[in-house]
Amino acid sequence: MSVARFWRKQQNRYNLIGNQCTVCGKYFYPPRGFCPVCRRDGKIVEHQFKGTGKVVTFSIIRSSSGNFKLLTPYVLAIIELDEGSRLTTHLVCDIDKVYIGMPVKRVFRKLGEEGSSGAIFYGTKFVPA
Amino acid sequence: MREVAVIGVGCTKFGEKWESSFRNLFVEAGALALEDANLSGEKIDEIFVGNMSAGRFVEQEHIGALIADYAGLATDNIPATRVEAACASGGLSFRQAYTAVASGMSDIVVAAGVEKMTDVGTEVTTDVLAAAADREWEGIAGITFPGLYAMIATDYMHRYGLTREQLAQVAVKNHDNGAKNPNAQFRKAITLDTVINSTLVADPLRLFDCSPVTDGAAAVILAPLERAREFTDTPIKVLGSGQASSTIALHDRKDISTLDATVAAGNRAFKMAGIERKDIGFVEVHDCFTIAEICAIEDLGFCKKGEAGRLTEEGQTAIGGKIPVNPSGGLKACGHPVGATGIKQVYETVKQLRGDAKGRQVDTDIGMTHNVGGTGATVVCHIFGRK
Amino acid sequence: MVGIISYGAYIPRYRIKIEEIARVWGANGTEIARGLGVFEKALPDMDEDTITISVEAARAAMARRKVDPADIGAVYVGSESHPYAVKPTAVTVGEAIGATPVMTAADYEFACKAGTAAVQTSMGLVKSGMVNCAVAVGADVAQGEPGDALEYTAAAGGAALIIGNDDPIAEINHTCSFTTDTPDFWRRENKPYPRHGGRFTGEPAYFKHVIGASKMMLEKMGTKPSDYTYAVFHQPNGKFPTQAASMLGFSMEQIKPGLAVTYLGNTYSGASMVGLSAVLDIAKPGDRIFMTSYGSGSGSDSFDITVTDVINSDLFNRDAAPTVSDLLADKKIVDYAVYAKHKGKVVMME
Structure with missing residues (x-):
């Protein structure tokens, strides 16, 4: 991912900053600039998520590429944040420990890098709470 | 809206086709479909082709024109359009062709689909396919x-x-x-x-x-139902x-x-x-x-x-x-x-x-x-x- | 008075036993571990580095106290393993705790004392009124050449102190430094591992500076070792700080709570600050803490600290982040092959 493309959403990725539609109350992370429920009637504001949630579903990735090669096998999971929004994450935990409903919390990790001389990307992953 | 029928179909063998290039594949499938419909190229009004990622699999964009050209149809300036919706590119190409015929815009329309996947390594393939998901919020998560x-x-x-x-x-x-x-x-x-x-x-x-990871192409030809019998005894209606x-x-x-x-x-x-x-x-x-x-x-x-x-x-x-x-x-x-x-x-x-x-x-x-x-x-x- | 208004530490989960490292090099692990006074060392996960460790430590400090990120006017990170040669670690830490953009920031390097150098700078800015609060971090994913003596101790971890004037949990009564040009340990540009002077790192380096700074402090404050509840010395292994303490007249009871190295290893810039964090984890109001860091090259920073009532007040919540002993207890032991993979010692294609 190019530096500009990553940097654009860096604040969101570092600090779990998403959105809330103040009309319907729904929370969005990953961020959305347009409420899919209220559409033009919606009013989107920034919202910083607490960073706690639980595992909705998961898989253990045994074959991967790029930045995840060295991390393989690793847990991939969909997390439901306490505020109600869902996201996909590398769940940093022992592969035999994950289960549906497992409570998790945010953690700051490297998301990848553009080779050994390129930019390093950081952001939020999750660990068991 | 007009009723539409499929009047000819063609498909290559699917597999790891080391001898076949991207263009070999669709030419082969297209020729089989034309033969099946007992049709010559100049009767074609329009072509749609479903393709997910020639840009990354074979570093080729502008697939519509390439197909028209190598199918020998560029000489007649037949319009060709690439359709992309990841793995649904083929189905969507068919729907575009169906709409074109049903609307009366075109009569004889080819709906094709092609992918040449084995010219890159497994890691690249994995990454290309991952682009069908949300790169920024799923891809980056691994x-x-x-x-x-x-x-x-x-x-x-x-x-x-x-x-x-x-x-x-x-x-x-x-x-x-x-x-x-x-x-x-x-x-x-x-x-x-x-x-x-x-x-x-x-x-x-x-x-x-x-x-699996596969090379292959398929093509079908659509026509208004009322004209279908000109080309086949067994038109299949959409x-x-x-x-x-x-x-x-x-x-x-x-x-x-x-x-x-x-x-x-x-x-x-x-x-x-x-x-x-x-x-x-x-x-x-x-x-x-x-x-x-x-x-x-x-x-x-x-x-x-x-x-x-x-x-x-x-x-x-x-x-x-x-x-x-x-x-x-x-x-x-x-x-x-x-x-x-x-x-x-x-x-x-x-x-x-x-x-x-x-x-x-x-x-x-x-x-x-x-x-x-x-x-x-x-x-x-x-x-x-x-x- | 200027002091520590909050603190936090972070130690990655993975550990390798010193005996396991010795096994690979055909050495006597039991003897080495006993000699060093180090039995396990922490290593980073494959997606952890000095930046992620610094952020986690700084966030732990933020979790323990309601600090308005806008009040943080400076972030300094001391390390000898900044992920970038050029591009500061401190800006990522600043952004990850929400302190950007109205702040100053820089990365420090002074071997193992870069973290305490950051504390001193922060104190200066706070005392002068230039900033309300400053974050000082010492963190490393320490490097040691495979097979070298350093490999037995070089570890990953770090700690962050938030320095401020208002209601500190511990006042910093005084700080002083003892610095000379001493080539005991270095890492040249573009080299992956540091080199060192072997036994030269002891008497003319570590001991001369640690004792020099500590004596200056005792003299300046008019105190004697028994006036302090706890003492923390830079801990490249278990042996050096114990020896320095006894040379100065501190007891084993005074240094043991801050001696994290035994099951952590040497976290370089993080070492004395993780030790201080371990002491703050258990400190009571009125406790007096003596701390002297050491950085090769060489210098020592000494600190005289008094814990205040605030540590037990509503302004501060020690339980909001894990203690050093919590962090040390949450561990997963790996073998040398996994360690090599985690430390990037396995050569991969780009």
Whole structure:
């Protein structure tokens, strides 16, 4: 991912900053600039998520590429944040420990890098709470 | 709107085609379709081609023009348009062609699909396919396509008690069918043990739960029903067409185990065709992974949620069963050249309805196709009839 | 008075036993571990580095106290393993705790004392009134050449102190430094591992500076070792700080609570600050803490600290972040092959 493309959403990725539609109350992370429920009637504001949630579903990735090669096998999971929004994450935990409903919390990790001389990307992953 | 029929079909053998280039593949499929329709090139009004990622697989964009040129149709300046919706590119190409004919804009239209996947290494392939998901919010989190469908499987198995054996039976049944399909990549029957003992790719999915990496192309020719008899004695009528979108990311779905775009596209196609589920003789579904076939059977309405595993286990989805699914062998056994798959499904359906599917023939007048892009962000369904 | 208004530490989960490292090099692990006074060392996960460790430590400090990020006017990170040669670690830490953009920031390097150098700078800015609060971090994913003596101890971890004037949990009564040009340990540009002077790192380096700074402090404050509840010395191993303490007249009871090295290893810039964090984890109001860091090259920073009532007040919540002993207890032991993979010692294609 190019530096500009990553940097654009860096604040969101570092600090779990998403959105809330103040009309319907729904929370969005990953961020959305347009409420899919209220559409033009919606009013989107920034919202910083607490960073706690639980595992909705998961898989253990045994074959991967790029930045995840060295991390393989690793847990991939969909997390439901306490505020109600869902996201996909590398769940940093022992592969035999994950289960549906497992409570998790945010953690700051490297998301990848553009080779050994390129930019390093950081952001939020999750660990068991 | 005019009624539309398929008047000719062509398909290359699917597989790792080391000798064939991207352009060889579609020229071969196109020539077979023209021959089947007993048609010469200058009669073609328009071409649509489904292709997911020639840009990354063979570093070639501008596919429409390339196809027109190498099919020898650029000399007549025939318009050619590339259609892209990840793995649903083929199905969408067919729908675009159908719309063009039905609207009266064009008469004789080619709908093709092509993908050349083996000119890059496995890692690149994995990454290219991952682009069908949300790159910024799923890709960066380390998703792979088997991983996304595996998360559907984890959710589904947890909620509906699908067994490992029932899931494996999808692959066993599709290999049985594929063994009888001369175009299939894998023409070899397998057992439950083969699937259950194969390497884990993304838990709970194993190697034999996954469709392979494949080269291939398919092309079909559409015409107004009223002109179809000029070209063939067995025109196959398009009874219904439905397309639907859902969220690009799996995590945004209301229900992880329901592809709501399948539900919507299926309903739209059935409504347009004006028929019931029970009228369908067979369905070619998008079984990129075994769990995808389980979900498709249910989301298309052939049984209730949670019942497709049992249905499969009982042999009801095999040829001769209550609702044969993937008589071609599906993506699992035929292979999955992503942009071509949707057209191959139409090819198989036409062959079946003409009574030309030797060894795997289903006796019916009506068949259905179901083509999925990503984890279900785009779904295209079509219903076809012999009469 | 200027002081520590909050603190936090972070230690990655993975550990390798010193005996396991010795096994690979055909050495006597039991003897080495006993000699060093180090039995396990922490290593980073494959997606952890000095930046992620610094952020986690700084966030732990933020979790323990309601600090308005807008009040943080400076972030300094001391390390000898900044992921970038050029591009500051401190800006990522600043952004990850929401302190950007109205702040100053820089990365420090002074071998193992870069973290305490950051504390001193922060104190200066706070005392002068230039900033309300400053974050000082010492963190490392320490490097040691495979097979070298350093490999037995070079570890990953770090700690962050938030320095401020208002209601500190511990006042910093005084700080002083003892610095000379001493070539005991270095890492040249573009080299992956540091080199060192072997036994030269002891008497003319570590001991001269640690004792020099500590004596200056005792003299300046007019105190004697028994006036302090706890003492923390830079801990490249278990042996050096114990020896320095006894040379100065501190008892084993005074240094043991801050001796994290035994099951952590040497976290370089993080070492004395993790030790201080371990002491703050258990400190009571009125406790007086003596701390002297050491950085090769060489210098020592000494601190005289008094814990205040605030540590037990509503302004501060020690339980909002894990203690050093919590962090040390949450561990997963790996073998040398996994360690090599985690430390990037396995050569991969780009």
